[in-house]
Structure formats: structure tokens, C-alpha cells
Amino acid sequence: MLTIRMFARLREAAGRGMWSMALPPGIATVDALRVHLAATEPALATALASQGGIRAAVNQQMAGPATPVRDGDEVAFFPPVTGG
Secondary structure, three states, X not given: OEEEEEOOHHHHHHOOOXXXXXXXXXXXXXXXXXXXXXXXXXXXXXXXXXXXXXEEEEOOEEEOXXXXXXXXXXXXXXXXXXXX
């Protein structure tokens, strides 16, 4: 299972800040997961549709688009500037 976390405007778009999901077959990177979520979560489609402006972290470490994603990981997505 993956733990997915959304912050700031992404949380607002998703209507939730955190959920768990099975790692989809063929999804092996942060960018592939982002594309998958944009395609399967209607509320996030616009917010996640393009890579630009979205940051990610895997297991609380900043991650790039090619960072591997594995079963058991926590993956967080957030806009480049978030408030506290």
C-alpha cells in the first residue's frame, strides 16, 4: 500500500489530505504516479495534470519525477510554496 498525502491547494482539490491505495501495476516513479492520480482522481485532474509547479516527496525526502515509488512508500504532493 502507498500512503498518498496532499498539501495546500492540492488538499483542497482532493477534499482530503491523506489516503492509502495499492500501488497500481506499472507505476514505478513519482511522475507516473502523478499522471495516474490525475487520470483517476477527477478532483485532482487539473491540479496534477502538468508536472510544472508540483513538488513531491517520497518518505519525507524531496523527490524528482524519476524517483522510484515502491509498495509501502509515503508519497506527498504539494505546490512549490505552502503556508504554515
